[in-house]
Amino acid sequence: MTAVGASTLLEPGSAGALRPTGGGVGHRAIVATRRLLRSSRMVIGLVLLVFFVLVAIVGPHLVGNPNAFVGPSMAGPSARFWLGTTMPGQNIFYQLVDSTSGTLEVGFLAGALATLVSVVIGIGGGFVGGYVDELLALFSNVILIIPGLPLIIVVASYVKSSSLLPTILIIAFTSWAGYARVLRGQTLSIRNRDYVLAARVAGEKTWRIIFVEILPSELAVIVSNFIFMVIFAILTQSTLAFLGIGDLSTLTWGNMLNVANNDEALTSGAWWWFVPPGLCIALVGTALALVNFGLDEILNPRLRVYKAPKVRR
Amino acid sequence: MSGDAALDVRHLTVEFIQRSGPKLRAVDDVSLTLYPGATLALVGESGSGKSTIVRALGRLLKPSGGEVLLGGRPSTLHRSDVREYRRHVQLVFQDPFASLNPAHTVAHHLARPLLLHAQATRRDVAERVEALLRSVNLVPPGDIARKYPHELSGGQRQRVAIARALAPSPQVLLADEPVSMLDVSIRLEILNLLDELKSERDLAMLYVTHDLATARHFSSEIMVMYRGEIVERGPSDEVILSPSHPYTQLLASAAPMPGATRSALAAARRTRQGARAVRDAERREATVETGCKFRRRCPHAMPQCASRPPDVETAPGHSARCWLFDQGAR
Ligand SMILES: Nc1ncnc2c1ncn2[C@@H]1O[C@H](COP(=O)(O)OP(=O)(O)OP(=O)(O)O)[C@@H](O)[C@H]1O
Ligand SMILES: [Mg+2]
Numbered sequence: 001m002t003a004v005g006a007s008t009l010l011e012p013g014s015a016g017a018l019r020p021t022g023g024g025v026g027h028r029a030i031v032a033t034r035r036l037l038r039s040s041r042m043v044i045g046l047v048l049l050v051f052f053v054l055v056a057i058v059g060p061h062l063v064g065n066p067n068a069f070v071g072p073s074m075a076g077p078s079a080r081f082w083l084g085t086t087m088p089g090q091n092i093f094y095q096l097v098d099s100t101s102g103t104l105e106v107g108f109l110a111g112a113l114a115t116l117v118s119v120v121i122g123i124g125g126g127f128v129g130g131y132v133d134e135l136l137a138l139f140s141n142v143i144l145i146i147p148g149l150p151l152i153i154v155v156a157s158y159v160k161s162s163s164l165l166p167t168i169l170i171i172a173f174t175s176w177a178g179y180a181r182v183l184r185g186q187t188l189s190i191r192n193r194d195y196v197l198a199a200r201v202a203g204e205k206t207w208r209i210i211f212v213e214i215l216p217s218e219l220a221v222i223v224s225n226f227i228f229m230v231i232f233a234i235l236t237q238s239t240l241a242f243l244g245i246g247d248l249s250t251l252t253w254g255n256m257l258n259v260a261n262n263d264e265a266l267t268s269g270a271w272w273w274f275v276p277p278g279l280c281i282a283l284v285g286t287a288l289a290l291v292n293f294g295l296d297e298i299l300n301p302r303l304r305v306y307k308a309p310k311v312r313r
Numbered sequence: 314m315s316g317d318a319a320l321d322v323r324h325l326t327v328e329f330i331q332r333s334g335p336k337l338r339a340v341d342d343v344s345l346t347l348y349p350g351a352t353l354a355l356v357g358e359s360g361s362g363k364s365t366i367v368r369a370l371g372r373l374l375k376p377s378g379g380e381v382l383l384g385g386r387p388s389t390l391h392r393s394d395v396r397e398y399r400r401h402v403q404l405v406f407q408d409p410f411a412s413l414n415p416a417h418t419v420a421h422h423l424a425r426p427l428l429l430h431a432q433a434t435r436r437d438v439a440e441r442v443e444a445l446l447r448s449v450n451l452v453p454p455g456d457i458a459r460k461y462p463h464e465l466s467g468g469q470r471q472r473v474a475i476a477r478a479l480a481p482s483p484q485v486l487l488a489d490e491p492v493s494m495l496d497v498s499i500r501l502e503i504l505n506l507l508d509e510l511k512s513e514r515d516l517a518m519l520y521v522t523h524d525l526a527t528a529r530h531f532s533s534e535i536m537v538m539y540r541g542e543i544v545e546r547g548p549s550d551e552v553i554l555s556p557s558h559p560y561t562q563l564l565a566s567a568a569p570m571p572g573a574t575r576s577a578l579a580a581a582r583r584t585r586q587g588a589r590a591v592r593d594a595e596r597r598e599a600t601v602e603t604g605c606k607f608r609r610r611c612p613h614a615m616p617q618c619a620s621r622p623p624d625v626e627t628a629p630g631h632s633a634r635c636w637l638f639d640q641g642a643r
Pocket of ligand 1: 329330337339357358359360361362363364365366
């Protein structure tokens with residue numbers, strides 16, 4: 001493949017088979033996948049992410065009970081306890097694996113919820129306009145002005161629950177506003193573009209105009225917002241947990257850090273207890289950030305990296 | 314006039330609410346009629362309200378007064394009525410770079426209106442799309458249909474936009490400066506295409522333009538608009554060659570006619586620039602006022618001009634809204 005071929009492949013549609021009618025879905029997927037794989041950041045990020053998701057799904061079935069007291073207190077890594085044990089003698093490796101699903105759950109649920117709210121309020125308000133828009137914009141601004149973390153701490157320390165749901169709801173509720181503003185601004189500028197007016201003249205229904213004519217132009221922003229909100233949610237839950245706020249009974253990496261801190265793992269040099277969960281948080285964050293950069297590279301022509309063509313002999 | 318009116322617009326008024334000051338009356342009591350197979354040109358300087366008329370007729374904004382009869386029937390805001398109206402009244406936008414969605418293929422742009430107005434079924438929509446593309450001379454239609462707007466030239470895009478407007482098989486086509494954003498070399502091609510389509514399909518066409526020369530060439534009747542009002546209307550040749558209203562005279566003298574010399578062009582530019590200063594000053598003033606709106610720029614301004622001028626017929630079918638032609642006033 002030549003350099004020209006490589007760059008034109010990235011242009012939407014130049015691959016030539018993107019038909020609006022149902023037929024070419026399979027082909028479309030292939031073209032999209034091929035485009036994704038062209039970004040090395042995207043590939044690394046995706047591989048990492050898929051790895052963590054797999055661990056979250058199948059991991060708990062492969063390891064033993066993470067809460068059982070099975071070994072000596074604060075033992076370092078060994079053949080029997082790969083990542084050592086906790087103060088009361090629990091297997092840290094089991095805990096690490098078991099925490100993956102809880103942590104990712106917080107991230108993705110809070111991220112999805114915040115994205116949904118920002119899309120509905122930002123795009124809905126921007127499209128509808130008038131009083132509805134003014135009210136929604138005011139609401140977003142109020143939420144935006146309220147300092148996020150302090151509010152989360154206050155609310156989370158009042159709500160007593162043995163599930164992560166309140167934490168998820170609070171994180172989502174405090175983090176959507178900035179993105180809603182961005183989306184509103186975009187929608188306002190797109191709403192009166194001629195092609196949207198033309199769709200109205202053609203007789204398209206309102207919901208179809210929003211979803212088919214406006215949303216595709218904002219998809220890149222929405223996806224990138226979502227990814228950042230996932231990162232933000234994971235970090236926030238970890239911070240809260242470290243401070244001992246929110247549900248501490250479900251295992252997450254943040255909760256592991258909290259227990260490790262309480263049991264003075266940091267001061268006694270039991271690095272095997274606090275380094276692995278910290279590292280996992282950092283790795284998931286990096287993976288998500290890489291995916292986001294990769295998407296940007298693919299969707300934003302100005303950031304495309306030139307790649308020398310591979311020569312096959 | 315020949316035949317029955319396709320679109321009859323009576324006393325159309327459009328007002329915009331401004332942040333400060335009184336309402337801006339962008340279109341003031343305008344009546345016009347479009348006939349099948351005929352083109353009516355609407356000319357006037359920037360800001361006179363031409364696009365606002367088109368948008369109101371395209372139901373993109375709500376008029377504050379007046380009525381619109383489609384085929385003699387008033388059309389309400391009822392959902393099914395709006396749909397029926399849209400099937401018959403279509404728009405071509407000014408800027409083909411803005412009027413096509415960059416996220417969708419040409420096929421999408423044409424298939425949607427075809428399906429929405431039951432002009433095609435899921436099964437034959439691809440064929441109908443190709444037929445539409447052929448009717449606007451975009452060949453080979455199969456290749457063009459798969460392309461995205463950014464892969465087409467301005468002229469090609471405007472052809473796609475025209476094809477989209479034709480998709481529901483409308484009776485009325487409203488073209489708002491359809492060639493002003495295009496390269497000079499292809500303007501005539503597009504105008505000729507519109508003209509052919511008008512004859513083939515018996516379309517009633519409204520052609521909005523700044524360009525008096527093409528207005529005269531492509532339309533049978535011309536209306537001249539000034540600050541929301543129609544100040545003169547009549548057969549094209551008459552309006553251009555023997556304009557009655559002082560404003561039309563100004564337009565005609567400021568417009569470079571084909572074959573104009575370099576110095577004539579420079580003089581025309583000076584006239585236009587002088588006019589712009591006055592115009593800007595005017596626009597800052599209150600917008601709802603009595604009397605002739607042109608009187609501050611008019612070389613023939615008289616005391617009566619402070620009250621609303623009448624529409625006077627200066628020749629059969631040719632009228633001007635000006636006190637100069639009122640018999641009693643001289
Ligand atoms: N959405 C709107 N809100 C407020 N005022 C508007 C709006 N649209 C148009 N106007 C005003 O209405 C007047 C008529 O505008 P319009 O766009 O119809 O002029 P035009 O004759 O089409 O001009 P051009 O030749 O530049 O296209 C202008 O003074 C304009 O500022
Ligand atoms: Mg205009």
